[in-house]
Amino acid sequence: MLPRFFVPDLDPATEIVALPPDEALHLGRVLRLRPGADVRVFDGIGGEWCGVVAEVQSRRATVRIGASAAAAAELRVPMALAVATLKGDKMDDVIRDAVMMGVRSIQPIVSARAEMSTSEAARRARVGRWQRIAVASAKQCGRAVVPPVEPARDFTAWIRDQRDRADVGLMLVEPSAQTPVRRLRDIPTPSAVTLVVGPEGGWAETELTQGADAGLVSVRLGGRTLRADAVPLVALAACHALWDDS
Amino acid sequence: MLPRFFVPDLDPATEIVALPPDEALHLGRVLRLRPGADVRVFDGIGGEWCGVVAEVQSRRATVRIGASAAAAAELRVPMALAVATLKGDKMDDVIRDAVMMGVRSIQPIVSARAEMSTSEAARRARVGRWQRIAVASAKQCGRAVVPPVEPARDFTAWIRDQRDRADVGLMLVEPSAQTPVRRLRDIPTPSAVTLVVGPEGGWAETELTQGADAGLVSVRLGGRTLRADAVPLVALAACHALWDDS
Numbered sequence: 001m002l003p004r005f006f007v008p009d010l011d012p013a014t015e016i017v018a019l020p021p022d023e024a025l026h027l028g029r030v031l032r033l034r035p036g037a038d039v040r041v042f043d044g045i046g047g048e049w050c051g052v053v054a055e056v057q058s059r060r061a062t063v064r065i066g067a068s069a070a071a072a073a074e075l076r077v078p079m080a081l082a083v084a085t086l087k088g089d090k091m092d093d094v095i096r097d098a099v100m101m102g103v104r105s106i107q108p109i110v111s112a113r114a115e116m117s118t119s120e121a122a123r124r125a126r127v128g129r130w131q132r133i134a135v136a137s138a139k140q141c142g143r144a145v146v147p148p149v150e151p152a153r154d155f156t157a158w159i160r161d162q163r164d165r166a167d168v169g170l171m172l173v174e175p176s177a178q179t180p181v182r183r184l185r186d187i188p189t190p191s192a193v194t195l196v197v198g199p200e201g202g203w204a205e206t207e208l209t210q211g212a213d214a215g216l217v218s219v220r221l222g223g224r225t226l227r228a229d230a231v232p233l234v235a236l237a238a239c240h241a242l243w244d245d246s
Numbered sequence: 247m248l249p250r251f252f253v254p255d256l257d258p259a260t261e262i263v264a265l266p267p268d269e270a271l272h273l274g275r276v277l278r279l280r281p282g283a284d285v286r287v288f289d290g291i292g293g294e295w296c297g298v299v300a301e302v303q304s305r306r307a308t309v310r311i312g313a314s315a316a317a318a319a320e321l322r323v324p325m326a327l328a329v330a331t332l333k334g335d336k337m338d339d340v341i342r343d344a345v346m347m348g349v350r351s352i353q354p355i356v357s358a359r360a361e362m363s364t365s366e367a368a369r370r371a372r373v374g375r376w377q378r379i380a381v382a383s384a385k386q387c388g389r390a391v392v393p394p395v396e397p398a399r400d401f402t403a404w405i406r407d408q409r410d411r412a413d414v415g416l417m418l419v420e421p422s423a424q425t426p427v428r429r430l431r432d433i434p435t436p437s438a439v440t441l442v443v444g445p446e447g448g449w450a451e452t453e454l455t456q457g458a459d460a461g462l463v464s465v466r467l468g469g470r471t472l473r474a475d476a477v478p479l480v481a482l483a484a485c486h487a488l489w490d491d492s
Binding site for chain 2: 001072073075097100101102140141142143180181182184185221222223224225226227230233234235237238239240241242243244
């Protein structure tokens with residue numbers, strides 16, 4: 001895979017585009033690319049193009065845009081992830097992995113037993129940390145789409161908005177959920193999926209009730225206790241195996 | 247989940263068992279348990295019992311054995327993992343995650359592009375590092391089975407022994423394999439599965455040919471480039487969703 005760079009709002013009619021400062025540093029300082037090097041650029045909403053490095057200075061790099069190129073295919077069954085916040089680095093890993101598994105959006109949720117307060121989650125969102133991780137993951141996994149990491153919300157407020165969802169909503173509940181994930185084979189391929197993953201300490205009883213009231217199907221991933229930060233990856237891989245054919 | 251301790255060769259007819267030194271340290275120094283505390287002990291081959299801490303000294307701890315107890319269920323479709331060695335910590339994570347996902351054995355493989363030499367892999371096996379990681383993961387995920395981490399083998403020698411396998415063998419080949427994992431829905435539930443995962447740099451052409459000659463089905467997990475250390479977890483989750491009903 002050629003080195004890939006993210007240029008939001010890229011207009012392919014432009015002959016030469018300047019990379020954003022972070023991307024210019026990555027090109028020049030980290031990868032040490034020089035004028036003439038073949039690269040790819042993508043716009044974060046599905047467009048990807050061949051390119052050739054035109055100019056490299058300390059904090060500036062430009063790329064001459066060429067033909068459009070094929071990025072990694074997006075999922076045929078769009079999957080959204082709503083995930084209770086985990087401690088520091090674990091949340092970073094969840095976002096990295098979810099983008100790699102093809103999610104269309106990530107909604108951090110502060111639930112009763114979540115490991116991060118709403119204000120700490122807001123601080124992380126403000127400094128753009130989670131969105132930068134999403135960009136880095138999209139670059140590595142070959143997607144031309146950078147899924148948005150939404151501002152964190154309280155579970156109770158978020159679940160109220162889920163009542164009229166048209167997609168299939170799955171609430172991961174270990175180990176007590178009635179439905180093992182394999183039983184999902186028996187339902188028709190959904191038009192879209194929302195996966196709702198709890199924190200290390202699990203859901204509170206009231207949250208389980210609110211989830212059921214909002215039409216979420218409670219599923220479990222197996223008899224073993226999974227690390228909380230592995231659950232989104234395992235659940236997305238399961239849904240992918242059941243429904244996506246890319 | 248109560249704290250769990252691994253006692254190989256545990257004889258449940260014994261009234262009081264002494265924990266191995268590592269486990270005694272974990273009980274006394276790390277968890278600071280005292281006589282009278284409720285615990286679980288397991289023998290690594292499927293047996294688990296209730297227990298009560300009897301005695302704690304600096305490097306010694308004993309447990310009074312009670313009734314037998316239910317551990318996490320083992321997979322109905324046994325899954326073995328053969329995985330090309332990755333750099334240091336990544337290989338540790340692969341072993342931890344594979345045990346958590348319920349594998350029955352782990353075979354480290356030195357392939358043409360593997361990131362660890364046979365001698366380095368042998369050194370790590372000799373010091374028991376990988377097997378200790380398997381024990382720690384079994385303790386955390388609730389399994390009473392500690393899967394063996396076999397001595398590393400060269401791919402060419404290992405694949406020769408795979409020709410007469412009775413189970414279904416899947417060779418993960420990104421991104422060029424013809425069969426997306428979802429197509430595996432169409433085959434009958436296998437009696438057992440061996441998953442064969444390559445290194446960061448992928449398989450050499452000759453290895454792909456050797457795999458096909460040994461009857462391995464080449465599958466891919468989707469259009470995106472997955473981190474090499476995430477592939478075993480994603481592939482095991484996919485097989486679990488397709489075939490296991492625990």
